[in-house]
Amino acid sequence: MQKYYSRQAFWYDATRWSFLHGRNELLRRLELRADSRQTLLEVGCGTGRNLVRLARQYPxxxxxxxxxxxxxxARATRSTLAYSxxxxxxxxPYAPNTFALNExxxxxxxxxSLTMFNPGWEAALDRAVQDLHPGGKIAVVDFHNTPSGLFRRWMRHNHVRMDGHLLPALQxxxxxxxFSTRSAAAGLWQYFLFVGEKA
Ligand SMILES: C[S@@+](CC[C@H](N)C(=O)[O-])C[C@H]1O[C@@H](n2cnc3c(N)ncnc32)[C@H](O)[C@@H]1O
Structure with a gap:
């Protein structure tokens, strides 16, 4: 993963906006209050694109x-500097006991991010259950599935597992x-949005 993103980091923000659908909608669906004093953890925050939007919108x-x-x-450190x-x-890595959060x-x-945790997506969900307080929310937008074996293999080559495995595990x-599943690229693949609550 580190090696893959050492090559991708430079181009990431310039290229990914065109197919990572649903990110802004998911942030809206969190329904945070304008004066929210809450703590939000983004797992697999990448270049900090979502963190900057959230920091700007919720002071x-x-x-x-x-x-x-x-x-x-390194890119996230630069992009979030104004809100450091x-x-x-x-x-x-996000998994039980890899680093401590004190709140x-x-x-x-x-x-x-979660479709790239292979192995590790189940451990990441276990850690999310641990980190959230009762009533806390989990929000996920990610690739869901594809009818094309060729496209599935191409995504796998790019470290993404696209087997419809996440939505049932979240539920x-x-x-x-x-939750919602959506079609993209004229039906070549689907993505999903999920917002849930820890009981
Ligand atoms: C496709 S990028 C998404 C970045 C950002 N969340 C966005 O929406 O633009 C996936 C990110 O997940 C990170 N990642 C992959 N496996 C991880 C793991 N086990 N723990 C934490 N981050 C991981 C990658 O390094 C990468 O930055």
Whole structure:
């Protein structure tokens, strides 16, 4: 993963906007209050694109980003500089006991990251359950599935597992507040949005 993103980090923001659908909608669906004093953790925060948007929109929000890629985090450090008093970044894999958080988390956000945790997506969901306080929210937008074996293999080559495996696992662990699957690229692949609550 570190090697993959050492090559991708430079181009990431310039190219990914065209197909990482649903990211802004998911942030809206969090329904945060304008004066929110909550703490939000983005897992696989990449270049910090979502963290900057959230920090700009919610001046009281405390934000934490975690990622395994040094190169993506280097970009995130630069892009979030204006909000560095409210945004903390950690370089670590997200799994039980990999790094300590000293506060309960109100929202855990995964934006096109969880399909890249292979292995590790189940451990990441277990950690999210641990980190959230009861009533805390999890929000996920990610690739869902594809009818094309060729496209599935291409995505796999790019470290993305696209087997429709995440949505049932999320629905099993969290109370569903919202979910939707959507078609993209004329039906070549689907993505999903999920917002859930820890019981
Ligand atoms: C496609 S990028 C998404 C970045 C950002 N969330 C966005 O929406 O633009 C996926 C990110 O997940 C990170 N990642 C992959 N496996 C990880 C793991 N086990 N723990 C933490 N981050 C991971 C990658 O390094 C990469 O920065």
């Amino acid at each position: 009281g929000l405390q934000l934490i980003g975690v990622d395994v890629s040094k190169d993506m985090l 008093r409210r945004i903390r970044l950690f370089e670590a 309960p988390i109100d929202v855990v956000l995964f934006s096109y 099993e662990r969290f109370q569903t507040l919202y």
